[in-house]
Amino acid sequence: MSEQVLPLRVTRSSSPDAVSDVFTPEASPTESQPSAKNFTGGFERHESDIFIAVMGVTGSGKSTLISKCSHLEVPIGHNLQSCTQEVGVYQCHIPGSLANVYLIDTPGFDDTDRSDTEVLREIATWLTDSYVHDIRLDGIVYLHRIDNPRMQGSGRRNLLMFRKLCGDDALKKVVLTTTRWDNVSEQEGSQREQELVTRQEYWGHFVENGSEVFRHHNTQTSAMSLIKRFVASKTSRSGVTLAIQEQMVNHHQALDQTDAGREVQSALLRQQKKFEKILADAHDDMQAALKERDELAQELLREQQEDMNKRIEQINFDREKLKADMEMLQTEKIAEVERKLDKERKANAKLGKLRDKEMQELKKKFRKSQGGGKAKEEELRPPAGWRSSKEFSLSMNSDRYYFLGPNYYTAKLKLGKPDGEFRTKTLPQPPHHLPLSRLAPLQPRPFRLPHDRLARPPRLLLHAHRQSLQVQPAQEHPQGA
Ligand SMILES: Nc1nc2c(ncn2[C@@H]2O[C@H](COP(=O)(O)OP(=O)(O)O)[C@@H](O)[C@H]2O)c(=O)[nH]1
Ligand SMILES: [Mg+2]
Missing domain, CATH: 3.40.50.300 (P-loop containing nucleotide triphosphate hydrolases)
Structure with missing residues (x-):
């Protein structure tokens, strides 16, 4: 083991x-x-x-x-x-x-x-x-x-x-x-x-x-x-x-000795026989096509032969794979999972680097725009292609809310409590970190809120760097949701 x-x-x-x-x-x-x-x-x-x-x-x-x-x-x-x-x-x-x-x-x-x-x-x-x-x-x-x-x-x-x-x-x-x-x-x-x-x-x-x-x-x-x-x-x-x-x-x-393995094995053998028969027939036909100098037929038969050879190769590969015992199955599964994890880790690292670079650029832009220290709200506006500030909003439809906010903002939801106080809740981040210019077709992200505990419509707070923007929720269902 x-x-x-x-x-x-x-x-x-x-x-x-x-x-x-x-x-x-x-x-x-x-x-x-x-x-x-x-x-x-x-x-x-x-x-x-x-x-x-x-x-x-x-x-x-x-x-x-x-x-x-x-x-x-x-x-x-x-x-x-x-x-x-x-x-x-x-x-x-x-x-x-x-x-x-x-x-x-x-x-x-x-x-x-x-x-x-x-x-x-x-x-x-x-x-x-x-x-x-x-x-x-x-x-x-x-x-x-x-x-x-x-x-x-x-x-x-x-x-x-x-x-x-x-x-x-x-x-x-x-x-x-x-x-x-x-x-x-x-x-x-x-x-x-x-x-x-x-x-x-x-x-x-x-x-x-x-x-x-x-x-x-x-x-x-x-x-x-x-x-x-x-x-x-x-x-x-x-x-x-x-x-x-x-x-x-x-x-x-x-595996190939178990009842289930034998069943797969015999289906593979049946297929192999079928493909070998087609291959043998194609061989005979090819001889005739060569004799008759029929080039089109030769071409088609060559393609068929290639196809059959590939399929037989796959069958042989599958039959080999069935020879695994329990330990081999586990070892190979672990190797497969490790490969996947490794690939994910590499992809994440690449994404992280990209994001850092974009963040640096954004920070630079903000610093420049802040001039005398007063923040300019334009910087927080949606990128070109976004229709209105509605996209920075929550949309309510029964107990489901759709957050359409951009990824670079930490979205906090202010929930009005019956005593008039607010409590904030951090919204789940959309899964991808894309540059702002590529955010336009962002998928609405549904999530649920405790409806009965809301005394008034929730407000969405978007924090980006040192600035924050408050947006009232849109009351209608978002497009495409
Ligand atoms: N009309 C109908 N669709 C169903 C039913 N059960 C599943 N589906 C649909 O069948 C499709 C395949 O279902 P899925 O659960 O992925 O099947 P699986 O491959 O066996 O996991 C999905 O589109 C389901 O929404 C059912 O009882 N009635
Ligand atoms: Mg399934």
């Missing part, structure tokens, strides 16, 4: 009223000690902790479900591309329960962006590493879109991979959950659900082995009632061991 431990991204939940409610501790792989705390965002492990993996096809609603339970920003895909590339752990509180629930977001198989080998490696790395640190899953939610008329392609592939990852013993902890009921009629949905449950090759086998079926209606209540099932059935012995954990951790098998 490696002495290092994976720096996993864990997102903690907090009150929905919090101004800035997401934080992702960045444990350095070299600093952190091997401990189950790495899987719980630094929290102490408790017997009552509940770990639930959320799996299913890309777009089935895994991240949406998790964000409904945790009130956290979970990257959600709004086009065909997937968002969840890595396993992410999200902590949530269940009202009326003292248990900490950790929901584990996972990438789906048969994805447009990643090969099944990569996805399996990612999931296997998390499952084996957590298992080694004594974390057992208390449940697995498998999501399926009920508006999918047929179980084909990605749906079948994911279900098969899911079954191989779990093994039959773990199926009693699975809740097969359908999403997107808003896209089908009750009758249509019920028919499909019935078909899923009765057909052996779909969910029949799962249900026979103790899996439950649940309809998720894309509301928070529905999401909570799904999670509460696991809370209710939690006992000190309710955690399960998945087949892949048993095979890789307890039996020291390499």
